């Protein structure tokens with residue numbers, strides 16, 4: 824990783840994700856797995872597992888959005904972040920509840936993308952008739968708490984000592 828920030832693209836676009844976005848989505852998730860407790864996996868998600876996650880999410884009736892940018896002069900579309908919904912719990916009665924995921928590439932943070940991706944996700948959640956959306960946020964993730972609260976999420980409980988990573992609970 825170098826310290827040069829990503830060039831600020833003139834525009835970011837939000838659109839539904841496709842399978843072609845998965846390598847870049849995986850890159851964002853795998854960076855977060857390596858450096859933080861915002862994802863409690865220990866090792867990187869393989870390309871195959873990423874694709875399986877994508878297909879199961881879409882087949883389950885849940886949306887996935889990406890924020891993309893094209894840097895001036897660059898041909899390639901860069902995935903700067905994604906948001907998605909997924910199953911909260913599998914039992915029938917929870918089918919109107921979903922849990923959200925939101926990851927912004929570390930070089931594209933604090934440019935309003937988290938806000939835009941979460942906003943579009945919550946609009947889509949309403950269109951798909953979800954009744955309750957859950958966010959599970961790890962201790963110390965103040966940016967996420969701030970963002971969630973700004974969309975009207977409330978703290979409804981704290982689960983203590985249920986995740987173990989980097990040699991601590």
Ligand SMILES: CC(C)(COP(=O)(O)OP(=O)(O)OC[C@H]1O[C@@H](n2cnc3c(N)ncnc32)[C@H](O)[C@@H]1OP(=O)(O)O)[C@@H](O)C(=O)NCCC(=O)NCCS
Pocket residue numbers: 855861923924925926927928931932933934935936937938939958959960964965966967969970973
């Ligand atoms: C949390 C995260 C999604 C925020 O994305 P982002 O694009 O940087 O957020 P935005 O630029 O849209 O900012 C949203 C708000 O959070 C605030 N914020 C963002 N990063 C912040 C930080 N590091 N510390 C304090 N506040 C922060 C912004 O100031 C803004 O506040 P405002 O609405 O009062 O102006 C991003 O940091 C991230 O991907 N983190 C790692 C993965 C993660 O934690 N996912 C969520 C798990 S539930």
